[in-house]
Amino acid sequence: LIAATGATELLIVGDVLHGPxxxxxxxxxWIAWREANPDVDVAVLAGNHDRALDAPALGMRQLGxxxxxxxFLFRHLPTPDAQGRHVIAGHVHPxxxxxxxxxxxxxxxxxxxxxxxxxxxxxxxxxxVQGGQGASLVACVEGDAxxxxxxxxxx
Numbered sequence: 001l002i003a004a005t006g007a008t009e010l011l012i013v014g015d016v017l018h019g020p021x022x023x024x025x026x027x028x029x030w031i032a033w034r035e036a037n038p039d040v041d042v043a044v045l046a047g048n049h050d051r052a053l054d055a056p057a058l059g060m061r062q063l064g065x066x067x068x069x070x071x072f073l074f075r076h077l078p079t080p081d082a083q084g085r086h087v088i089a090g091h092v093h094p095x096x097x098x099x100x101x102x103x104x105x106x107x108x109x110x111x112x113x114x115x116x117x118x119x120x121x122x123x124x125x126x127x128x129v130q131g132g133q134g135a136s137l138v139a140c141v142e143g144d145a146x147x148x149x150x151x152x153x154x155x
Contacts, residue, residue: 014047014076
């Protein structure tokens with residue numbers, strides 16, 4: 001995505017280390033990517049699996065629990081913001097099923113005031129979520145973003 005968009009900044013909303021810490025292949029691939037992309041500013045928010053994360057050794061800035069930017073609050077846990085900013089979060093690793101397809105796919109889970117990002121790896125597993133009741137999903141299917149409906153919440 002960095003190459004496709006030309007982005008110069010990457011913010012990770014936690015769970016860099018979602019799995020055994022001794023995953024040498026992942027670490028080696030990450031270090032190689034950082035060496036090939038030294039001008040990309042990579043920052044990370046603390047996730048519940050990141051207790052052993054040595055961000056500087058991986059070429060990352062560690063930001064703590066949350067980071068506000070304009071109308072957004074970036075953090076690991078998908079809980080509403082008391083100040084009314086839109087929360088961009090991780091933690092849940094949402095997945096969903098697409099009608100007629102026998103497997104589940106990573107998905108953006110869009111709720112009022114909160115967007116939960118899909119995981120960028122298969123080893124994180126995933127939590128099955130559904131749209132409706134004021135939420136919708138955008139499934140990540142073979143490189144495409146597939147909207148899966150919107151059911152507005154009745155107020």
